[in-house]
Amino acid sequence: MAFTESCAGGFSPGFASRLTLRGGHRAFVKAVDAQLWPVEASHYRAEIEVAGRLPKGLPVPWLLNTHDDGRWVILFFEHVDGVAPGQPWTAAQIRRVVAQAVAFAQATTPSPIELPRDHPRLGGWTGIALDPSSIARLHTVSTWASRHLERLTAIEQQGLHAAQGDSLVHCDRYPHNVLLSGDRVIFVDWPHARLGAPVTDLIALLTGVAADGIDPEPYLHAALPALNCPPPSFDTILAAHTGFLMAGALAPMPTALQAITEEKLRLATAATRWLRHRLGNPR
Template identity: 80%
Template sequence: MFASKKRPRWAELPASVRGSIEGLLGGAVAYAESCAGGFSPGFASRLTLHGGHRAFVKAVDAHHWPIEASHHRAEADVAGRLPAGLPVPRLLDVCDDGRWVILAFEQVDGVAPGKPWTAPQIRRVVAQAVDFAQAATPSPIELPRDHPRLGGWAGLALDQPTSARLRTVSAWAPHPLGRLTALEREGLRAAQGDSLVHCDLYPHNVLVGDDRVVFVDWPHARLGAPVIDLVALLTGVAADGVDPEPYLLPVLPALNCSPASFDAILAAHTGFLMAGALAPMPIGLEAIAE
């Protein structure tokens, strides 16, 4: 698992921010457990009040982290409109004073999957992703139809210095770059749809509890083909050394996705990942092994 180097703890927040959080929650914080997972530099903790009420709170300083603050605001907009019944944490309240953006959610007991994966766990998480996709088709809320988190091969092909660096991270990818670019175009077309799509459904944005599986962190939500989330999820499974194909093929019909369309969307997804891997890491967002 990875953790942010810069994530502040409860005692490190300004007193005014701690006061705003306690105002949102309606009581004084007795205990704070910082959440190690993820890559955000912002505050992210499970908080317990003196009366026993629990909540998950994230907060970020927009003066220092404007892009991350925009993500918090986007998530507040999405989470605040999601209907009850979906496997997502309920947004309790928001505070945005122009500098600090604070989101309070219901506390969800659970852990990120993997570490290591088991076949029953993979089947359970995949089944929840499929059930969610079917429940969220058509999407219950309006969202943009663009897909900024898909695609990257075309840009690499046009950027000679970056495409030259591609050879340093992949001995294979530079050779079929033209084919990958064409397949990516097909994938961007196939990714269009009317489903509510998380668009960042990697394992670190999944919580597995005793009685439910919940999807967290919604700033990148879009309208699209429901299989997009399964692509990201199973990419995370594959990154941990597990062959995802036995878990993929049985569920593609339920998502109205042909193997050819899946391959094309996967090409667009890997293009996004490769372009990100070759881009400079933003200062402060470097991940470290826990």
């Protein structure tokens, strides 16, 4: 190894760095201490299982090597010289990323790898409705969601059903997991991948756009037919996705992971606003 460069950003408590190796070759490495962060280490191990099976040709970083000694979980990827989108967003940039998301979905339906069909990153209104402390916190975040909690709980149940499918779904495709590299759009970080309806990833992506203050609707209409998703199904999956974000934003979190809670609240606020608009702005 000749040179290391720490990578800023991200929400994991782990280590991330770009490595320049002898001969000029570059790699990206991330690592986490499994004793200090067992949940995060399980995510790293899940990513090893997924990334190691993704076929070449997909717009994802190639997994070069791994190490897991029970204490440290380390992943080595090919280096992608890119930047996250939305700094700030342009209309052309959004169209480009959405187009790649649609193309990826079409290329990975059916999924080229076997994955679970559960959706742990969808749904949350039901759990909020069962917890008085969460209900109280919700009222301070969104009085609209608090008033319509029973309806949102019913809609998200439909969304959990509508989100089923046979596509390879990233399940965490927010803009911080997207890289723009030249004329390529690369999707990174794969620990949460599942089989499902690909519109789930588009919802996450456009929620990030909405959280940056941009109306996502103009970028949605052309994509829904390409993803074979009728608007009513989209709305139910959006409700389930919003519930997941809101539940995460309201849940207690260790101080070291507070940035995750803050980001989920930012995304949940935008997703709730978007969902309310699509449901006809009920009071």
